[in-house]
Amino acid sequence: MYKLIDGKVISKQIKDELKEKVAGLKAEGVEICLAVIQVGNDPASSVYVGNKKKACEYIGIGSLSYELPEETTEEELLALIEKLNSDDKVNGILVQLPLPKHIDEDKVIKTISPKKDVDGFHPMSVGALSIGQPGFVSCTPAGVIQLIKRSGIEIEGKECVVLGRSNIVGKPMSMLLLRENGTVTVCHSRTKNLKEVCRRADILVVAIGKPEMIDASYIKEGATVIDVGIHRDENNKLCGDVDFESAKEVAGAITPVPGGVGPMTIAMLMSNCVESININ
């Protein structure tokens, strides 16, 4: 019988803890403010941005909203970021991804001050994580660590396999598992004997970007399976990178999609916003 790792419940716990902390900070006269920038009106991005603003409101974090048209130039966006970098009232800057094709995402990420990089995407934040220095940690992998720990699952000494090597999830995920003293293997589309490598995992984190690719045959009996993927199937139903119905037959613990990693991304963004007062 598998344990369902419920991201809705755990993200709510985290948001409630942050709400209490923010109330304490307010009583000491400390206010936190997040600037949220969206370029264009991608419907999924609008939902995520809306949920981020709602989370700010729930916790007591101020938010400034910048909804820019699709035709916004790279120069205009960079100028706005520079303005927010030098605004003392703004603690965190978030630029919702993906950006329209004519804007260079890397340039945008590098323009955000590392002191306000609550997404943890700036090369300085990624570098700090890899050498164990303080800095913002990318929200999705940080959320995965919270899901595992708060479900009472030990990471230390475990065989951890991360499937996927993106800068935003796979790479920081492997660093975080290493920081928790896991024994970490990162695999990807060109890994030989992928199934065998995955079957070694006590903790398998799947961020490969292929709908329902990972079934029971990739999973060791009793393993913890964390699904980072989000896709819509042919019936517009959400699904992950893991074939949940198959995987649950062998996994010891598993996250669903929806209701697993997704809500944690927003909770950890809020956590980074609160953390920003120690970094500024």
Ligand SMILES: Nc1nc2c(c(=O)[nH]1)N[C@@H](CN(C=O)c1ccc(C(=O)N[C@@H](CCC(=O)O)C(=O)O)cc1)CN2
């Ligand atoms: N600047 C950023 N852009 C993007 C990030 C990010 O962390 N920073 N991550 C994703 C999108 N994202 C947050 O921005 C995000 C994705 C999914 C969810 C979520 O709660 N998903 C739900 C399902 C919601 C649905 O109906 O679609 C779930 O899994 O239960 C939250 C945040 C890319 N861009």
